Amino acid sequence: MNLIKKMISRRTQTINNTKIQYLSVADKICKVTYIDFHNQTIEADRTNLSIADVPESEVFPVEEFGEFRIRLINGVNGGGMREASGGCD
Secondary structure, eight states, X not given: OHHHHHHHHHHHHHHOOSSOOEEEETTEEEEEEEEETTTTEEEEEXXXXXXXXXXXXXXXXXXXXXXXXXXXXXXXXXXXXXXXXXXXX
């Protein structure tokens, strides 16, 4: 189990080696899972975290990424599929 967590952690670090770890969207915090600076796309998963739960240096307002296509993932639905939010595209 720990090996899987380490592998996921390394993969996340490889994909997102910036300080942009979270996006704040209204009163929600989303964990950034993918950033592509070339194509200007960001994917982020909604969390149950509050702004006080994450380091201030790792949270960026979604408004700062106006030129990016941002895809927010609401979570996992009953069938195990991730559901995308249409709010920030």
